[in-house]
Amino acid sequence: MEGLKKNPFEIFGLTPKIVKELDEENLFRLIKAIYKVFQMIHHPDKGGESKKALEINLAFECLNLEKNFESFKNFKKKYIERLSRKTMQKKIEELKTQNRKFQFHNELLKERFWQFVENQYEFLQKLIDQEKGLKLKIFDIVSYMNLSHIRKIRKQLFFKEIILFKKFILKRKSYEEFFRNIINYKYIGSIKREYIEPWVLLERDLKEGSYNFKNFLSKETFIKECLVYLEPDIRPNSYIFFYSSENFEKVILEGVVIKQEILDKEGILDIFKNRVIQQENMIQKENFKWTNNEIVEY
DSSP: TOOSOOOOHHHTTTTTTHHHHSSSHHHHHHHHHHHHHHHHOOGGGGGGOOOHHHHHHHHHHTTTTOOOHHHHHHHHHHHHHHHHHHHHHHHHHHHHHHHHHHHHHHHHHHHHHHHHHHHHSSHHHHHHTTTTTEEEEOOOHHHHHHHTTTTOOOGGGGGEEEEEEEEEEEEEEOOOOOOSEEEEEEEEEEEEEEOOHHHSSSSSEEETTEEEEEEEEEHHHHHHHHHGGGGOOOTTEEEEEEEEEEEEEEEEEEEEEEEEEEEHHHHHHHHHHEEOHHHHHHHTTTEEEETTTEEEOO
Protein backbone atom coordinates (compact mmCIF):
# COMPACT_ATOMS: atom_id res chain seq x y z
CA MET A 1 0.00 0.00 0.00
CA GLU A 2 3.04 2.25 0.25
CA GLY A 3 2.70 5.07 -2.29
CA LEU A 4 -1.11 4.86 -2.43
CA LYS A 5 -3.26 7.61 -0.94
CA LYS A 6 -6.56 6.02 -1.99
CA ASN A 7 -8.10 2.62 -1.61
CA PRO A 8 -7.07 0.67 -4.76
CA PHE A 9 -10.71 -0.09 -5.59
CA GLU A 10 -11.34 3.65 -5.73
CA ILE A 11 -8.43 4.08 -8.14
CA PHE A 12 -10.12 1.62 -10.50
CA GLY A 13 -13.32 3.69 -10.31
CA LEU A 14 -15.41 1.09 -8.48
CA THR A 15 -18.00 2.06 -5.90
CA PRO A 16 -18.30 0.33 -2.50
CA LYS A 17 -21.71 -0.97 -3.57
CA ILE A 18 -20.31 -2.72 -6.66
CA VAL A 19 -17.42 -4.17 -4.66
CA LYS A 20 -19.88 -5.53 -2.11
CA GLU A 21 -22.28 -7.06 -4.64
CA LEU A 22 -19.72 -8.90 -6.82
CA ASP A 23 -18.06 -12.13 -5.71
CA GLU A 24 -14.27 -12.17 -5.54
CA GLU A 25 -13.61 -13.91 -8.89
CA ASN A 26 -15.95 -11.71 -10.92
CA LEU A 27 -14.68 -8.65 -9.12
CA PHE A 28 -11.08 -9.53 -10.00
CA ARG A 29 -12.04 -10.14 -13.65
CA LEU A 30 -13.53 -6.66 -13.73
CA ILE A 31 -10.37 -5.18 -12.17
CA LYS A 32 -8.15 -6.92 -14.76
CA ALA A 33 -10.32 -5.60 -17.60
CA ILE A 34 -10.14 -2.06 -16.23
CA TYR A 35 -6.40 -2.44 -15.65
CA LYS A 36 -5.81 -3.34 -19.31
CA VAL A 37 -7.76 -0.29 -20.44
CA PHE A 38 -5.86 1.96 -18.02
CA GLN A 39 -2.56 0.58 -19.26
CA MET A 40 -3.45 1.55 -22.81
CA ILE A 41 -4.38 5.06 -21.71
CA HIS A 42 -1.88 5.91 -18.95
CA HIS A 43 1.28 3.95 -19.88
CA PRO A 44 4.17 6.35 -20.57
CA ASP A 45 4.82 4.61 -23.90
CA LYS A 46 1.24 5.54 -24.89
CA GLY A 47 1.71 9.17 -23.91
CA GLY A 48 0.40 8.83 -20.35
CA GLU A 49 1.85 10.18 -17.11
CA SER A 50 4.36 7.96 -15.34
CA LYS A 51 3.00 8.99 -11.92
CA LYS A 52 -0.52 7.87 -12.81
CA ALA A 53 0.78 4.65 -14.39
CA LEU A 54 2.71 3.83 -11.19
CA GLU A 55 -0.39 4.42 -9.07
CA ILE A 56 -2.40 2.04 -11.25
CA ASN A 57 0.32 -0.65 -11.11
CA LEU A 58 0.53 -0.42 -7.30
CA ALA A 59 -3.27 -0.60 -7.04
CA PHE A 60 -3.34 -3.70 -9.24
CA GLU A 61 -0.64 -5.38 -7.15
CA CYS A 62 -2.70 -4.77 -4.02
CA LEU A 63 -5.79 -6.28 -5.67
CA ASN A 64 -4.12 -9.18 -7.48
CA LEU A 65 -6.33 -11.98 -6.21
CA GLU A 66 -4.06 -14.66 -7.69
CA LYS A 67 -0.86 -13.40 -6.06
CA ASN A 68 -2.00 -11.38 -3.05
CA PHE A 69 -5.27 -12.80 -1.73
CA GLU A 70 -4.97 -11.35 1.79
CA SER A 71 -4.35 -7.86 0.47
CA PHE A 72 -7.36 -8.16 -1.86
CA LYS A 73 -9.53 -9.33 1.04
CA ASN A 74 -8.40 -6.57 3.44
CA PHE A 75 -8.88 -3.74 0.94
CA LYS A 76 -12.30 -5.07 -0.02
CA LYS A 77 -13.39 -5.20 3.62
CA LYS A 78 -12.20 -1.64 4.33
CA TYR A 79 -13.80 -0.31 1.16
CA ILE A 80 -17.17 -1.91 1.90
CA GLU A 81 -17.09 -0.39 5.40
CA ARG A 82 -17.52 2.99 3.74
CA LEU A 83 -21.13 2.05 3.03
CA SER A 84 -21.93 1.74 6.71
CA ARG A 85 -20.03 4.94 7.47
CA LYS A 86 -22.00 6.83 4.82
CA THR A 87 -25.24 5.37 6.07
CA MET A 88 -24.37 6.31 9.63
CA GLN A 89 -23.33 9.83 8.61
CA LYS A 90 -26.60 10.26 6.71
CA LYS A 91 -28.54 9.05 9.74
CA ILE A 92 -26.66 11.47 11.99
CA GLU A 93 -27.48 14.38 9.66
CA GLU A 94 -31.14 13.35 9.58
CA LEU A 95 -31.24 13.20 13.38
CA LYS A 96 -29.60 16.62 13.61
CA THR A 97 -32.19 18.06 11.24
CA GLN A 98 -34.99 16.41 13.18
CA ASN A 99 -33.59 17.70 16.45
CA ARG A 100 -33.43 21.25 15.09
CA LYS A 101 -37.07 20.89 13.99
CA PHE A 102 -38.09 19.66 17.45
CA GLN A 103 -36.27 22.54 19.13
CA PHE A 104 -38.01 25.03 16.83
CA HIS A 105 -41.40 23.43 17.51
CA ASN A 106 -40.73 23.41 21.24
CA GLU A 107 -39.99 27.13 21.31
CA LEU A 108 -42.97 27.85 19.07
CA LEU A 109 -45.26 25.77 21.29
CA LYS A 110 -44.18 27.78 24.32
CA GLU A 111 -44.99 30.99 22.49
CA ARG A 112 -48.35 29.67 21.22
CA PHE A 113 -49.27 28.41 24.70
CA TRP A 114 -48.90 31.86 26.25
CA GLN A 115 -50.75 33.42 23.34
CA PHE A 116 -53.72 31.19 24.07
CA VAL A 117 -53.48 31.74 27.84
CA GLU A 118 -53.33 35.51 27.46
CA ASN A 119 -55.72 35.79 24.56
CA GLN A 120 -58.34 33.13 25.30
CA TYR A 121 -60.07 33.94 22.01
CA GLU A 122 -60.22 37.55 23.15
CA PHE A 123 -61.02 38.83 19.68
CA LEU A 124 -64.15 36.62 19.51
CA GLN A 125 -65.11 37.25 23.12
CA LYS A 126 -65.05 41.01 22.56
CA LEU A 127 -67.42 40.64 19.63
CA ILE A 128 -69.76 38.48 21.71
CA ASP A 129 -69.68 40.97 24.60
CA GLN A 130 -70.57 43.70 22.12
CA GLU A 131 -73.47 41.61 20.77
CA LYS A 132 -71.66 41.26 17.44
CA GLY A 133 -70.61 38.35 15.26
CA LEU A 134 -68.09 37.52 12.57
CA LYS A 135 -68.99 36.70 8.97
CA LEU A 136 -66.30 34.87 6.99
CA LYS A 137 -65.94 34.27 3.28
CA ILE A 138 -64.16 30.94 2.82
CA PHE A 139 -62.45 29.35 -0.15
CA ASP A 140 -63.27 25.63 0.03
CA ILE A 141 -59.88 24.18 -0.84
CA VAL A 142 -61.05 20.56 -0.46
CA SER A 143 -63.80 20.98 -3.07
CA TYR A 144 -61.31 22.71 -5.31
CA MET A 145 -58.81 19.84 -5.06
CA ASN A 146 -61.50 17.27 -5.79
CA LEU A 147 -63.48 19.05 -8.52
CA SER A 148 -61.34 21.71 -10.22
CA HIS A 149 -60.46 19.30 -13.06
CA ILE A 150 -64.12 19.18 -14.17
CA ARG A 151 -64.81 21.46 -17.12
CA LYS A 152 -67.36 24.24 -16.86
CA ILE A 153 -67.80 23.72 -13.14
CA ARG A 154 -69.37 26.65 -11.30
CA LYS A 155 -66.82 28.67 -9.37
CA GLN A 156 -69.44 29.29 -6.69
CA LEU A 157 -68.98 25.69 -5.63
CA PHE A 158 -65.57 26.57 -4.20
CA PHE A 159 -66.80 29.31 -1.86
CA LYS A 160 -68.86 29.39 1.32
CA GLU A 161 -69.83 31.75 4.12
CA ILE A 162 -69.61 31.09 7.87
CA ILE A 163 -71.07 33.25 10.65
CA LEU A 164 -69.77 32.94 14.22
CA PHE A 165 -72.08 34.33 16.89
CA LYS A 166 -72.31 33.40 20.57
CA LYS A 167 -73.12 29.70 20.78
CA PHE A 168 -74.09 28.95 17.20
CA ILE A 169 -72.38 28.75 13.83
CA LEU A 170 -74.16 29.36 10.53
CA LYS A 171 -72.85 28.11 7.22
CA ARG A 172 -73.91 28.23 3.59
CA LYS A 173 -72.32 27.59 0.22
CA SER A 174 -72.22 30.62 -2.06
CA TYR A 175 -74.79 29.16 -4.47
CA GLU A 176 -77.24 28.37 -1.62
CA GLU A 177 -79.94 30.81 -0.58
CA PHE A 178 -80.15 29.77 3.07
CA PHE A 179 -77.67 29.27 5.90
CA ARG A 180 -77.63 26.12 7.99
CA ASN A 181 -77.26 26.14 11.75
CA ILE A 182 -74.44 23.66 12.42
CA ILE A 183 -75.08 21.75 15.63
CA ASN A 184 -72.31 20.92 18.12
CA TYR A 185 -69.72 22.69 15.99
CA LYS A 186 -66.74 24.40 17.63
CA TYR A 187 -64.10 26.76 16.29
CA ILE A 188 -60.53 25.59 17.02
CA GLY A 189 -58.26 28.18 15.43
CA SER A 190 -56.45 29.14 12.24
CA ILE A 191 -53.07 28.46 10.65
CA LYS A 192 -51.27 30.65 8.13
CA ARG A 193 -51.17 29.07 4.68
CA GLU A 194 -47.39 29.09 4.42
CA TYR A 195 -47.03 26.86 7.48
CA ILE A 196 -48.73 23.67 6.27
CA GLU A 197 -49.70 21.77 3.11
CA PRO A 198 -53.16 20.35 3.92
CA TRP A 199 -53.37 17.98 0.93
CA VAL A 200 -50.59 15.96 2.58
CA LEU A 201 -52.48 15.76 5.89
CA LEU A 202 -56.11 15.29 4.87
CA GLU A 203 -57.79 11.89 4.93
CA ARG A 204 -58.54 10.60 1.44
CA ASP A 205 -59.93 7.73 -0.62
CA LEU A 206 -58.57 6.27 -3.84
CA LYS A 207 -61.32 6.27 -6.46
CA GLU A 208 -60.93 5.49 -10.15
CA GLY A 209 -57.17 5.90 -10.02
CA SER A 210 -57.18 9.30 -8.28
CA TYR A 211 -57.46 10.51 -4.70
CA ASN A 212 -60.65 12.00 -3.33
CA PHE A 213 -59.79 14.29 -0.41
CA LYS A 214 -61.92 14.41 2.72
CA ASN A 215 -62.56 17.71 4.49
CA PHE A 216 -60.96 16.50 7.72
CA LEU A 217 -57.74 15.13 9.19
CA SER A 218 -57.29 12.89 12.19
CA LYS A 219 -56.82 14.41 15.64
CA GLU A 220 -53.48 12.62 15.93
CA THR A 221 -52.23 14.15 12.67
CA PHE A 222 -53.49 17.60 13.67
CA ILE A 223 -51.70 17.48 17.03
CA LYS A 224 -48.47 16.25 15.46
CA GLU A 225 -48.31 18.46 12.38
CA CYS A 226 -50.56 21.47 13.00
CA LEU A 227 -50.95 22.28 16.68
CA VAL A 228 -47.63 24.09 16.87
CA TYR A 229 -48.81 26.58 14.21
CA LEU A 230 -52.35 27.08 15.54
CA GLU A 231 -53.44 30.65 16.32
CA PRO A 232 -56.61 31.78 18.11
CA ASP A 233 -57.15 34.77 15.82
CA ILE A 234 -58.88 34.55 12.46
CA ARG A 235 -56.97 36.27 9.70
CA PRO A 236 -57.33 36.38 5.91
CA ASN A 237 -55.19 33.90 3.96
CA SER A 238 -55.27 31.37 6.81
CA TYR A 239 -56.73 27.88 7.05
CA ILE A 240 -59.60 27.69 9.54
CA PHE A 241 -60.36 24.58 11.62
CA PHE A 242 -63.39 23.30 13.52
CA TYR A 243 -64.45 20.12 15.31
CA SER A 244 -67.71 18.47 16.21
CA SER A 245 -68.21 17.65 19.87
CA GLU A 246 -69.73 14.36 18.72
CA ASN A 247 -66.49 13.20 17.16
CA PHE A 248 -63.25 14.40 18.74
CA GLU A 249 -61.13 12.19 16.46
CA LYS A 250 -61.70 14.44 13.43
CA VAL A 251 -60.52 17.99 12.87
CA ILE A 252 -62.43 19.67 10.05
CA LEU A 253 -60.79 22.02 7.57
CA GLU A 254 -63.40 24.46 6.29
CA GLY A 255 -60.97 26.18 3.92
CA VAL A 256 -59.03 29.41 3.52
CA VAL A 257 -60.35 32.67 4.95
CA ILE A 258 -60.67 35.15 2.08
CA LYS A 259 -62.54 37.96 3.77
CA GLN A 260 -64.09 38.74 7.16
CA GLU A 261 -66.80 41.16 8.21
CA ILE A 262 -68.17 42.17 11.60
CA LEU A 263 -71.98 41.95 11.89
CA ASP A 264 -74.13 43.62 14.53
CA LYS A 265 -76.73 41.76 16.53
CA GLU A 266 -79.67 43.03 14.48
CA GLY A 267 -78.11 41.91 11.22
CA ILE A 268 -77.32 38.44 12.58
CA LEU A 269 -80.79 37.97 14.07
CA ASP A 270 -82.32 39.03 10.78
CA ILE A 271 -80.23 36.40 8.99
CA PHE A 272 -81.10 33.80 11.61
CA LYS A 273 -84.81 34.58 11.30
CA ASN A 274 -85.16 34.93 7.52
CA ARG A 275 -82.19 33.19 5.90
CA VAL A 276 -81.55 30.12 8.04
CA ILE A 277 -83.09 26.71 7.45
CA GLN A 278 -84.97 25.87 10.60
CA GLN A 279 -84.64 22.32 11.87
CA GLU A 280 -88.33 21.81 12.65
CA ASN A 281 -89.32 22.92 9.15
CA MET A 282 -86.71 20.93 7.30
CA ILE A 283 -87.70 17.56 8.75
CA GLN A 284 -90.97 17.84 6.83
CA LYS A 285 -89.36 18.66 3.47
CA GLU A 286 -88.51 15.89 1.03
CA ASN A 287 -85.71 17.65 -0.87
CA PHE A 288 -83.38 17.81 2.15
CA LYS A 289 -81.71 15.25 4.40
CA TRP A 290 -79.67 15.23 7.62
CA THR A 291 -75.99 14.27 7.42
CA ASN A 292 -73.55 14.60 10.33
CA ASN A 293 -75.74 17.16 12.08
CA GLU A 294 -75.97 19.28 8.93
CA ILE A 295 -78.91 19.73 6.59
CA VAL A 296 -77.73 18.89 3.09
CA GLU A 297 -79.66 19.65 -0.09
CA TYR A 298 -80.02 16.92 -2.72
